[in-house]
Amino acid sequence: MNHLTFSLPERGLALVAGLFNLVIGLAFFFLPELQLPVWPVSISPVLDRFIGAIVIGNGVAAIYLSTEREWARVRPLALVATVYGTLVAGALLYHLLWLKAQPVFWLYFLFDVPFLLVYYALFVYHDIAPRFSKQVAEQNTIILDDRQQ
Numbered sequence: 001m002n003h004l005t006f007s008l009p010e011r012g013l014a015l016v017a018g019l020f021n022l023v024i025g026l027a028f029f030f031l032p033e034l035q036l037p038v039w040p041v042s043i044s045p046v047l048d049r050f051i052g053a054i055v056i057g058n059g060v061a062a063i064y065l066s067t068e069r070e071w072a073r074v075r076p077l078a079l080v081a082t083v084y085g086t087l088v089a090g091a092l093l094y095h096l097l098w099l100k101a102q103p104v105f106w107l108y109f110l111f112d113v114p115f116l117l118v119y120y121a122l123f124v125y126h127d128i129a130p131r132f133s134k135q136v137a138e139q140n141t142i143i144l145d146d147r148q149q
Contacts, residue, residue: 003071003125003126003129003130004070004071004072004126005069005070006068006069006070006073006074010122011065011066011067011068011069013118014062014063014065014066014074015062015063015066017059017062017115017118018058018059018061018062018063018064018065018066021056021058022056022060022063023059024038024055024059025051025052025053025054025055025056025057025059026056027052028048028049028051028052028055029048029049029052029053029056030052031045031048031049031052032045032049039051040102040105041102054084058080058081058084061077061081062081064077065077071126075126075127078119078123079123081115082119082123085112085115085116085119086116089109089113089116092105092108092109092112093109096109
């Protein structure tokens with residue numbers, strides 16, 4: 001695989017994540033009318049729709065990512081999803097461990113973590129590892145040049 005391309009399996013994962021987020025986002029957005037139990041505590045209809053809009057936006061972005069073949073075009077939206085997911089996981093963990101939130105919120109945390117692991121793996125493969133390899137190669141070239149002189 002080439003770290004500059006967004007492979008077919010990666011695009012497939014983006015599509016699955018996008019569709020799943022779209023369903024969850026729509027459930028939140030229409031929660032006041034549908035009375036679906038998607039959140040274990042009572043929240044206002046405005047907050048339901050606010051959460052739904054964010055998750056729908058993430059879902060549409062992930063579906064869009066599934067059509068791209070170039071990592072450079074995927075990277076900005078993947079970065080937004082990574083930051084968003086990390087903040088959500090951190091906030092949930094804080095509420096669970098220190099503020100003694102209801103144990104059902106562990107399900108939300110455990111749902112968020114696999115998505116984060118995929119995004120972290122994407123950034124390691126596409127951004128961090130190639131930069132590290134390039135730095136190592138440059139250092140080896142410098143060492144070889146010094147030895148030849």
